[in-house]
Amino acid sequence: MKNNFNHPYHLVDYSPWPLTGAIGVLTLVGGITKWFHNFSMNLMILGYIIILLTMYQWWRDVCREGTLQGKHTILVTNGLRWGMILFIVSEIFFFLSFFWAFFHSSLTPNIELGSMWPPMSIMPFNPFQIPLLNTIILITSGVTVTWAHHALMENNHSQALQSLFLTVMLGIYFTILQAYEYLEAPFTIADSIYGSTFFMATGFHGLHVMIGTMFLLICFIRLINKHFSNSHHFGFEAAAWYWHFVDVVWLFLYVSIYWWGN
Numbered sequence: 407m408k409n410n411f412n413h414p415y416h417l418v419d420y421s422p423w424p425l426t427g428a429i430g431v432l433t434l435v436g437g438i439t440k441w442f443h444n445f446s447m448n449l450m451i452l453g454y455i456i457i458l459l460t461m462y463q464w465w466r467d468v469c470r471e472g473t474l475q476g477k478h479t480i481l482v483t484n485g486l487r488w489g490m491i492l493f494i495v496s497e498i499f500f501f502l503s504f505f506w507a508f509f510h511s512s513l514t515p516n517i518e519l520g521s522m523w524p525p526m527s528i529m530p531f532n533p534f535q536i537p538l539l540n541t542i543i544l545i546t547s548g549v550t551v552t553w554a555h556h557a558l559m560e561n562n563h564s565q566a567l568q569s570l571f572l573t574v575m576l577g578i579y580f581t582i583l584q585a586y587e588y589l590e591a592p593f594t595i596a597d598s599i600y601g602s603t604f605f606m607a608t609g610f611h612g613l614h615v616m617i618g619t620m621f622l623l624i625c626f627i628r629l630i631n632k633h634f635s636n637s638h639h640f641g642f643e644a645a646a647w648y649w650h651f652v653d654v655v656w657l658f659l660y661v662s663i664y665w666w667g668n
Contacts, residue, residue: 414481416471423464430456465624472641473633483640490644494651497614501655504607505662511599512667519598523667528600529592533664536587540580541660544615547576548653551622551646559636563629570626573649577619584612604663611655618652621645 434453441450472478478486512523520526531537550573557565588605595605625642628634634642 414479416477416479416482418471421464421467423460423467426456427460427464430454430460469628469633469641478638478640483638486640486644490647494647497651501607501610501658504603504610505658507599508603508607508663508667511603519600523600525598525600528597530600530668531587531591531664533660533668536583537660537664540583541656543576543580543583544653544656547573547580548650550576551649555642555646558629558634558639558642561636563632567626567629570622570629574619574622574626577615577622577649580615581612581619584608584615607659607663611652611659614652614655618645618649621648 430453432453433456434450437447437450437453441447511519515521515523515525524530550569554566554569554573557563557569593601593604595601622645625634625645628641
């Protein structure tokens with residue numbers, strides 16, 4: 407089949423990574439089920455290994471397409487930009503469902519909850535301890551990632567590296583504090599609708615923080631390898647958008663669940 411390059415679009419090459427990714431997810435879900443029922447983590451670990459190997463090789467191929475092969479034209483970049491915008495919109499509605507469940511239960515608590523919020527026997531977190539520290543950390547990380555973007559736009563490579571490194575470290579720090587908070591939690595996901603909505607909303611947000619941190623770490627490695635210029639850096643821009651989305655969701659979580667819901 408003869409390739410026709412008389413167009414600005416990117417027709418992707420044949421790739422095994424969607425298939426290996428699907429196999430990895432299937433193995434992971436089967437492994438989680440096996441872990442729940444048989445307390446064996448072997449299949450789950452295998453699933454994680456397959457997914458991590460797929461991620462590494464798929465991202466490697468995309469980086470090559472966008473840099474060495476020059477396949478990310480202006481038209482392709484615009485398509486990627488709209489794809490990222492629509493993805494973030496879908497994520498907004500994903501979190502909206504958790505907020506909907508929380509406010510539905512908290513504004514009119516039924517008799518099973520003791521007609522009060524938080525429900526009887528639930529001891530909520532103090533919003534002015536770890537949750538406030540995590541809020542400061544995420545707001546600071548939003549500042550540092552914006553600093554990295556402006557430094558990149560001004561071709562200041564050293565400042566972009568420094569600020570992006572700070573953002574990654576703040577993301578890791580946030581995750582550590584969230585894990586500590588979960589370990590010290592006086593209630594579980596099984597403790598009424600309060601525990602369910604709390605751990606679902608904050609847990610999925612924590613997962614998004616980990617994904618965003620990994621996204622920014624990949625951008626940091628690419629920045630070291632000079633993959634970005636002031637006019638060609640959509641990979642970093644997408645990571646920054648995603649991180650700002652994570653910041654805003656946390657502010658809503660903090661105000662509604664930690665502070666108002668307390």
